[in-house]
Amino acid sequence: MPELPEVEAFRQYFNIHALNKAITSVNIVEEKILKGSSAEKLLQFCQQAKFIQTSRRGKFMFAKLSSEGGLLFHFGMTGDFRYSNSNEKLHKHDRLVFNFKNGYYLAYISQRKFGRVEYIANIDEYIKSQRFGPDALSITPSELQRQLQGRNRKIKSALLDQKIIAGVGNLYADEALFQAQIRPDRLTKELSADELIRLAKKIKKIMIHAVQQGNEYGEPFSSDYFISFRKKDGCCPICNTLLSRLPIAQRTTYFCEKCQK
Ligand SMILES: [Zn+2]
Numbered sequence: 001m002p003e004l005p006e007v008e009a010f011r012q013y014f015n016i017h018a019l020n021k022a023i024t025s026v027n028i029v030e031e032k033i034l035k036g037s038s039a040e041k042l043l044q045f046c047q048q049a050k051f052i053q054t055s056r057r058g059k060f061m062f063a064k065l066s067s068e069g070g071l072l073f074h075f076g077m078t079g080d081f082r083y084s085n086s087n088e089k090l091h092k093h094d095r096l097v098f099n100f101k102n103g104y105y106l107a108y109i110s111q112r113k114f115g116r117v118e119y120i121a122n123i124d125e126y127i128k129s130q131r132f133g134p135d136a137l138s139i140t141p142s143e144l145q146r147q148l149q150g151r152n153r154k155i156k157s158a159l160l161d162q163k164i165i166a167g168v169g170n171l172y173a174d175e176a177l178f179q180a181q182i183r184p185d186r187l188t189k190e191l192s193a194d195e196l197i198r199l200a201k202k203i204k205k206i207m208i209h210a211v212q213q214g215n216e217y218g219e220p221f222s223s224d225y226f227i228s229f230r231k232k233d234g235c236c237p238i239c240n241t242l243l244s245r246l247p248i249a250q251r252t253t254y255f256c257e258k259c260q261k
Contacts, residue, residue: 002075003125004136004167005210007059010081011074014063014106019051020192022101033110036118037119045069045119046098055123057132058166060202062123069121076114082107137207144200148188155191157186157249159203170251171227172210176203178226183260185246185252230254 002010003092026046030037049067056062064070072078083106084089090097094107096117108117134143147164158164159173168176177184180199182191191199228237234243236256246253 003169008211018106025099027097032094033118042119072117072118072249078111079115080109113223133165141197141200154185175226
C-alpha cells in the first residue's frame with residue numbers, strides 16, 4: 001500500500017506534470033473509483049479548468065482547481081499516476097484520465113480498484129471535518145504530546161490512527177518505535193515526556209529519509225534500518241535477539257524484547 005512517502009512522491013510527480021495545465025476533457029474509465037462524489041460535479045469543475053495547487057495530509061493528496069473546490073486522491077493498495085502523450089493508448093488499469101490542451105494526459109491508475117478520487121467543494125473544510133491529525137512528515141514533539149493527551153491505548157495502535165497522526169503506516173510505526181526504543185504495547189499514558197519527544201523526532205526523521213530516498217513500500221531501507229530485519233525469524237540489528245511478534249490493531253508488529261522498553 002502506498003504510504004506517506006510514496007504519496008508525497010506521487011504529489012511531486014503531479015506537480016511537475018499536471019499543475020497549471022489547461023484540462024480540456026476528463027475521461028471517467030471506471031466510475032467505481034469516484035466514491036462519494038458524482039461524476040457530474042467532477043466533470044463540471046475539471047473541464048476547462050486547471051489544477052493550481054496540491055497538498056497532502058497523511059496518505060491523502062488534494063489538488064485544488066482553478067474553478068472551484070478540488071479533488072481528493074487516495075491510492076488504495078496499488079494507486080499511481082502516469083503522464084503520457086495522447087498518442088499513447090490507455091493502459092489496462094487507468095481509471096480516470098485528465099486530457100490537457102498540450103496533447104498530453106494524466107492517468108490515475110488503480111490496479112485493484114481500491115483507490116478513490118472524489119470531488120471536494122472545499123478542501124480546507126474537508127480536512128477539518130475529517131479531523132486528520134498533524135502530518136507525520138512535519139510532526140513536532142509538542143504536537144504528538146497534545147494528540148496523545150487523555151488517551152490510553154497501546155502506542156503502536158495510536159500511531160496508526162490517522163486522527164492522531166496522519167501518515168504513519170505499519171512498517172514506519174515499527175521502525176519509529178524500534179529507533180525510539182519503546183515497546184509497541186506500552187500504554188500511551190505510561191510514556192514519559194522524554195520518550196514522546198524521542199518518538200516524535202524519530203517519526204519525522206524516518207519520514208524525511210523515506211521521502212528523500214523515494215522508497216517504495218516493502219523495499220528495504222539501508223541495512224541499518226529496522227525495516228530490513230523486520231520479518232519472520234528476523235533478528236534485532238543491535239543485539240541479535242530473535243524479534244518478537246504481536247498483533248496490535250490487527251497489524252503484525254515486530255519488536256525487540258531486549259532493546260525496546
Ligand atoms: Zn535488540
